[in-house]
Amino acid sequence: MKRSEIGKAQERAAAMLKSSGIALTEQEITHIEVAGFGLGELDVQGLELITYVNTDRYCAKELVLFPRQTCPEHLHPTIGSAPGKMETFRCRSGSVFLYVEGEAATSIKSIVPPGSEPYYTVYHEIELLPGEQYTIEPGIKHWFQAGNLGAIVSEFSSTSRDEFDIFTDPRIVRMPIVTEDE
Amino acid sequence: MKRSEIGKAQERAAAMLKSSGIALTEQEITHIEVAGFGLGELDVQGLELITYVNTDRYCAKELVLFPRQTCPEHLHPTIGSAPGKMETFRCRSGSVFLYVEGEAATSIKSIVPPGSEPYYTVYHEIELLPGEQYTIEPGIKHWFQAGNLGAIVSEFSSTSRDEFDIFTDPRIVRMPIVTEDE
Numbered sequence: 001m002k003r004s005e006i007g008k009a010q011e012r013a014a015a016m017l018k019s020s021g022i023a024l025t026e027q028e029i030t031h032i033e034v035a036g037f038g039l040g041e042l043d044v045q046g047l048e049l050i051t052y053v054n055t056d057r058y059c060a061k062e063l064v065l066f067p068r069q070t071c072p073e074h075l076h077p078t079i080g081s082a083p084g085k086m087e088t089f090r091c092r093s094g095s096v097f098l099y100v101e102g103e104a105a106t107s108i109k110s111i112v113p114p115g116s117e118p119y120y121t122v123y124h125e126i127e128l129l130p131g132e133q134y135t136i137e138p139g140i141k142h143w144f145q146a147g148n149l150g151a152i153v154s155e156f157s158s159t160s161r162d163e164f165d166i167f168t169d170p171r172i173v174r175m176p177i178v179t180e181d182e
Numbered sequence: 183m184k185r186s187e188i189g190k191a192q193e194r195a196a197a198m199l200k201s202s203g204i205a206l207t208e209q210e211i212t213h214i215e216v217a218g219f220g221l222g223e224l225d226v227q228g229l230e231l232i233t234y235v236n237t238d239r240y241c242a243k244e245l246v247l248f249p250r251q252t253c254p255e256h257l258h259p260t261i262g263s264a265p266g267k268m269e270t271f272r273c274r275s276g277s278v279f280l281y282v283e284g285e286a287a288t289s290i291k292s293i294v295p296p297g298s299e300p301y302y303t304v305y306h307e308i309e310l311l312p313g314e315q316y317t318i319e320p321g322i323k324h325w326f327q328a329g330n331l332g333a334i335v336s337e338f339s340s341t342s343r344d345e346f347d348i349f350t351d352p353r354i355v356r357m358p359i360v361t362e363d364e
Contacts, residue, residue: 021203023274023312053270053317053338058240060270060338088235088242092205130205135235156235156242156338 001036004181009034013048013064020093020152022062024050032064037072038173044113047071051160059160063089063153065096065146070113073099073120073143073168079161084138087157091128095147098126101140110145119169128153141168183218186363191216195230195246202275202334204244206232214246219254220355226295229253233342241342245271245335247278247328252295255281255302255325255350261343266320269339273310277329280308283322292327301351310335323350 010032017024033049036042048064065071076085089098097110102124109127112120122141126134128151136142144153165174192214199206215231218224230246247253258267271280279292284306291309294302304323308316310333318324326335347356 021275025313028313052272052315055268055270055317057268057340058270058338060242060272060336086237086239088237088240090234090242093203131207131210133234135237154242154336156240158239 001034001042001176002179002181005036005042006034006178009042009046009048012066016064016066016150016152017062022092022152033176035174035176037167038177039072039116039169039171041113043069045070045072045116054160056159059155059157061155061157061160062092063151063155065094065144065151065153067146067148067150068111069150070110070145071143072113072116072172073122073141074165075139075141077139077164077166079164083158085158085160086135086138087155088133088135089128089144090133090154090156091130092152092154093130094149094151095130096128096144096151096153097147098128098134098142098144100124100126100136100142116169119167121168183216183224183358184361184363187224188216188360191224191228191230194248198246198248198332199244199334204274204334215358217356217358219349219351220359221254221298221351221353223295225251227252227254227298236342238341241337241339243337243339243342244274245333245337247276247326247333247335249328249330249332250293251332252292252327253325254295254298254354255304255323256347257321257323259321259346259348261346265340267340267342268317268320269337270315270317271310271326272315272336272338273312274334274336275312276331276333277312278310278326278333278335279329280310280316280324280326282306282308282318282324291329298351301349303350
């Protein structure tokens with residue numbers, strides 16, 4: 001992703017956080033992570049995040065999703081003898097539709113990213129409004145999309161090791177590749 | 183603590199959370215934990231909290247402190263082979279003065295609760311404003327007091343086992359005893 005695109009997404013995420021009353025330090029604002037997953041369509045499939053803390057015991061992040069932005073389907077595998085990451089999503093503002101393994105909804109409230117349909121395979125739907133939360137057990141495939149107003153979601157979890165995440169879409173590159181603007 | 187006092191403190195905490203833009207479900211509001219520590223002076227020494235999630239891997243809470251309210255000095259011990267609780271405090275609104283083991287401040291910005299001076303022994307001061315955070319290592323004595331506007335603090339931590347907390351003040355009873363109003 002180009003550095004200018006990252007900067008724009010950081011500004012947009014910072015503005016959403018500010019208008020939701022979530023305080024960040026200047027240092028945190030300049031380090032907002034912008035994950036485009038190597039797909040080149042950040043507004044459709046992407047995620048902005050701030051990792052507050054990630055120790056060998058627990059992790060906490062703030063996730064920001066632009067309106068209808070989708071975090072692609074993935075799971076957190078067992079790593080050696082350590083069980084996969086367990087995570088609790090708590091909606092702070094906006095709304096988010098979360099999909100996990102289990103009985104599929106007959107019709108879903110999200111729009112599956114066009115052209116990526118084969119890589120979205122789980123359809124048990126959970127809608128989270130502000131103050132609502134859901135815990136995803138380790139090893140469970142999941143994806144999520146913000147509603148029309150976007151979403152801010154606190155993630156409380158066991159230790160985060162993003163580089164081990166397994167995405168359904170083989171085109172995905174989780175760790176960012178930044179290119180300078182020409 | 184009398185049920186009516188608990189109810190009043192829950193309402194006050196809920197109002198503070200609401201005005202800070204932190205959304206709770208109705209169920210969460212009615213279950214706000216009010217900890218008076220058996221000392222009978224909730225506004226001076228006490229804490230209001232909501233446990234969002236507490237699994238065998240991680241825990242997340244929202245802590246509410248009324249103006250100048252103090253959480254008394256304590257530590258989280260090793261339990262069997264499990265290291266003591268590690269916790270990260272992130273100030274969301276207001277301000278909080280946190281005291282941990284280490285070089286003592288020459289003068290502190292808090293008021294030690296009158297009559298309880300012998301039970302406050304650590305004075306390394308950290309002031310947290312909105313967006314600022316601090317991680318307390320396991321086994322470290324700590325206490326904290328809100329500034330003049332109170333404080334809302336997100337606590338991210340390893341598993342919480344409050345019943346094992348060791349308080350410096352031997353008069354303290356951590357787990358609540360509720361008495362009905364007459």
